Amino acid sequence: MKEQDHHFYLTAKKFWKTVVNKETVPNLEQLQQQVEHYKRLLSIFHAGNYYYQVFNIYTSCFDLVSPEVKNVLGYEPREYEVGFLMSIIHPDDKPYVLNFEYKIVEFFKTLSFEKVSRYKVQYDFRIRKKNGDYMRTLHQAVQVDYDRENYYRTLSLETDITHIKPHGEPCFSLIGLDGEPSYYNIKDKHFTKSFDLFTxxxxxxxxxxxxxxxxxxxxxxxxxxxxxxxxxxxxxxxxxxxxxxxxxxxxxxxxxxx
The missing domain is CATH 1.10.10.10 (Winged helix-like DNA-binding domain superfamily/Winged helix DNA-binding domain)
Known part of the structure; x- marks a missing residue:
């Protein structure tokens, strides 16, 4: 990993470590059941080919990467580690991703335990496929393993939206479920509740x-x-x-x- 990418990765890890202070060992079978439960429960949509992953916040590693990653990006699941992912994000999009991750951590620190399951994280960025081309992915994430003191694991779906959004700067939103307020296209340090255009x-x-x-x-x-x-x-x-x-x-x- 290049020194610049290594620094990028270490900075992100510092953000993540502020919401967890211990490691838990996953039961992979139970984890897979959780994944299927959350995929059905939450309004996560598929506007293109996608794969999913379970991120271990304490270790800053993936506990699970779905085999579809090979169809979407060309990489084998075993190749697709967090540090590697950081290295193949488009250079121009890395500052956005780092900023988004910081805001996500700060936001979830403010939530009560009961409201954690009512929020979905969403942002897009460009990522380099194995053939060298860049793809724009829509990152959608929910918390799947947490308690009143720690966030342990996050489930995210990565969807290819290159055909829908080939250009433009990355966009970040926090979407409230079950009546919670949403925060769309966040650009400021302070979150402003968005007026819902739609019923x-x-x-x-x-x-x-x-x-x-x-x-x-x-x-x-x-x-x-x-x-x-x-x-x-x-x-x-x-x-x-x-x-x-x-x-x-x-x-x-x-x-x-x-």
């Missing part, structure tokens, strides 16, 4: 649109009529100030709305 139902429809689902699929899933679904789509486009679904998807990812 809960509109947000469900928006998530489906980003995933590429048809109106009929969404109507069936949400148990509403096609007419009602079209009304929601029209209202969403109007609130987002966009004219086409493609514009809507790009703006949604750019603003971190889902």
């Amino acid at each position: 809960r139902r509109e947000r469900e429809v928006l998530k489906g649109i980003v995933e590429g689902k048809t109106s009929r699929q969404l109507a069936e899933e949400l148990c509403i009529s096609i007419h009602t679904l079209h009304t929601h789509r029209k209202n969403i486009l109007g609130k987002a100030k966009t004219k086409t679904p493609l514009e809507l998807v790009k703006k949604t990812l750019g603003e971190g709305w889902v």
Whole structure:
């Protein structure tokens, strides 16, 4: 690892170590069950090919990397270690990632134990694939192992959104679930609660649109009529100030709305 990348990694580790003071040994079978539980429970969407990983905050290592990483990036799971990941982030995006991780740690320090499960972290950055090309990944993360004093493990999904957001600076959001306030496109040191443009139902429809689902699929899933679904789509486009679904998807990812 280059000296610059090593320093980058050590700085991130200092942030992470402020929320955990002991190591726990994972039960991999139980951990896998937790992963599946959280993947189903939380509103994490797939707008492209993805893989997932479980990050051990105390050791600053991955306890688990899904085999899909090879299909998405070209690396074997055993190659894909945290230090290596840090080295293949686009040089221009590394300051953003470090800043985002610092803000995430500071934010979760302020949360009560009961609210930890109600927040999803989301940001994007570029990462170098094995063939040398850069891919923009959407990093979505939730806490899966924690107690009242420590955060032990985080589950994250890494989704290829290059086809949706080929350009632009990284965007960072903290998304509240179950009625908690969200903080979209965070750029300041102080978090400002975001006004939700969309109703809960509109947000469900928006998530489906980003995933590429048809109106009929969404109507069936949400148990509403096609007419009602079209009304929601029209209202969403109007609130987002966009004219086409493609514009809507790009703006949604750019603003971190889902």
